[in-house]
Amino acid sequence: MSGIDVVKPATVARVRQAIAELGYVPNSSARTLSMGRSRLFGVIISDITNPFFPELIHTFNELAVQHHYRAVFANTNYDPARMEASIQGLLEQHVEGIAVMTSEMGPHLIRMVADRGIPLIFLDQPISQKNLSHIVVDYKAGMKQAIDHITSLGHKRIAFIGGPQNLRSAVWRQSFFMQALKEKGIRMDKDCVATGNHRVDGGYAAMQQLLQRKPAFTAVLTSNDLTAIGAISAIYEAGLQVPRDISVVGFDDIEISGSFNPPLTTVRLSRAEIATRAFFALYASATQTLAPRVEHRIPTSLIIRKSTAPPQGKAGA
Secondary structure, eight states: OOTTSSHHHHHHHHHHHHHHOOOOOEEEEEEEHHOOOOOEEEESOTTTSSTHHHHHHHHHHHHHHHTTTTTEEEEEOOOOHHHHHHHHHHHHHOOSSSEESSOOHHHHHHHHTTTTTTTTTESOOOOTTTEEEEEEEHHHHHHHHHHHHOOOOOOOOEEEEOTTTTTTHHHHHHHHHHHHHHHHOOOOOOOEEOOOOOOOHHHHHHHHHHHOOOOSEEEEEESSHHHHHHHHHHHHTTTTTTTTTEEEEEOOOOOGGGTTOOOOEEEEEEEEEEEEHHHHHHHHHHHOOOOOSEEEEEEEEEESSSOOOOOSTTTTO
């Protein structure tokens, strides 16, 4: 106990007895707050069930522990109301910075946090403002790599399954898909585009829609790997084969992608690197021991596996 040397021994004994009887545990948060520091960072994600996020969370938490911080995590489930509640909860815990690893945070919430001088770093939400940094994923290069691969195999009729249109990352992925297709001189058929929800069930339902329309496509690119996995299930259910009848390309390279049947060709996006950039951006702002950077760029790379092959089956007949 602080100041124990000036307290009478009998008093110390009674206090220690009371502590033992009550099972008291010192509140480290209260101690740090009394010194003006919480040593807490907040991390907001959109879907804890998506395997994309656990690796990101793990890396961020490990770095926090190594640097004597604690991480507090919040899951929005793509719900703007839950985003607002998450921000309010983190502010009440006096976090020293917030990493927003999703893109449904409205301008009024950004102002609420920024006006308090709390550092923010965003994924897929570039903003020019003091105390705000952002992580920019090279979606354009990733989609170009995917289209280059598919067209090099001989595919010219290519479909796309996008993600929730309220997610900036999903909108960008679809836009860059269209751009890459146009650069190849390939016309996009609107019947070859469907929208999922970045989950397996959404990919399954979207692929069913595409197959019911009976468009003549031999390959499909998807906005993320869970969508691709759902799409493959729908293809098999329709009596078709991957990649014999339809080649499938995902995006993210989550862990299960390499062990799925068939192993998924996908665009790799390093969650560990995103988490590392996010942590050190907040750490730099909170401790002023590192020079803060406003923009952090994350590269992508194509991982070729067995879900893609030259067109030869009956889907494009």
